[in-house]
Amino acid sequence: MVVGLGPGKRDLLTPRALKAIQEADLIIAYKTYLTFIEDLITEQEIISSGMRKEIERARAAVDEARRGKNVVVVSSGDPGVYGMAGLVMQTAGEIPVEIVPGVTAATTAAALLGAPLMHDFAVISLSDLLTSWAAIQLRLEAAGQADFIVVLYNPRSQGRPNQMEIARQILLRYKEEVTPVGIVKAAERGRETVLITTLRDMPVEVIDMQTTVIVGNSQTIVDNGRMITPRGYLI
Numbered sequence: 001m002v003v004g005l006g007p008g009k010r011d012l013l014t015p016r017a018l019k020a021i022q023e024a025d026l027i028i029a030y031k032t033y034l035t036f037i038e039d040l041i042t043e044q045e046i047i048s049s050g051m052r053k054e055i056e057r058a059r060a061a062v063d064e065a066r067r068g069k070n071v072v073v074v075s076s077g078d079p080g081v082y083g084m085a086g087l088v089m090q091t092a093g094e095i096p097v098e099i100v101p102g103v104t105a106a107t108t109a110a111a112l113l114g115a116p117l118m119h120d121f122a123v124i125s126l127s128d129l130l131t132s133w134a135a136i137q138l139r140l141e142a143a144g145q146a147d148f149i150v151v152l153y154n155p156r157s158q159g160r161p162n163q164m165e166i167a168r169q170i171l172l173r174y175k176e177e178v179t180p181v182g183i184v185k186a187a188e189r190g191r192e193t194v195l196i197t198t199l200r201d202m203p204v205e206v207i208d209m210q211t212t213v214i215v216g217n218s219q220t221i222v223d224n225g226r227m228i229t230p231r232g233y234l235i
């Protein structure tokens, strides 16, 4: 089973995910996410490892499932959104894999900002670890050109300090300088920060790998401190 943990706080972990974790024989996790569920670990065996060990974790999950264990691989947010679901399925071959969805960063951040995703949106990860930077830039261009609301995951890290700024400049080719931008850091992890700014003024340097950035479309407004993309209702 591959189980989504949601953004962090327990009340955004689904009852189905909770049950799966409680009933697991073995839990396999990226180290950081294990802390989200520490208090739920009683008898379950644990395998945890660091970043870029995803293939090893998926292989371990499949090996142990073949031995008859009830294995749960946990992923933050939704496991099918830049998470472990695809890799585990590709590794599993004929073994059935159940996916338990979770609350993803895009909708978690959106809820804290207001209602910015009321119309068509594109989710783009700025990480070029597994995708070429050329392809990412092309997708930013296309999303900007098509006036999508753009949600950016993995926006900026120490190793990739400039891509967020390049992304901003690409989007500025198609979007107005005053387009609302929401920046949400560590959402629902107990110490979140929420900022509503514009594509012109956004403080790129505060953005990190715990941040989700939502750039509005041409209709997005800020109303009473809330970022809203009107759906089109006549009110």
Ligand code: SAH
Binding pocket: 007, 008, 075, 076, 077, 078, 079, 080, 081, 082, 083, 103, 104, 105, 106, 109, 152, 153, 154, 155, 184, 185, 186, 187, 188, 189, 208, 209, 210, 211, 212, 213
């Ligand atoms: N599977 C996860 C996404 C993994 S990619 C999900 O569905 O949410 C990791 C990226 O997700 C981070 O770099 C960040 O952009 C975003 N993210 C994950 N959790 C977040 C949180 N609590 N607050 C803000 N952004 C978050």
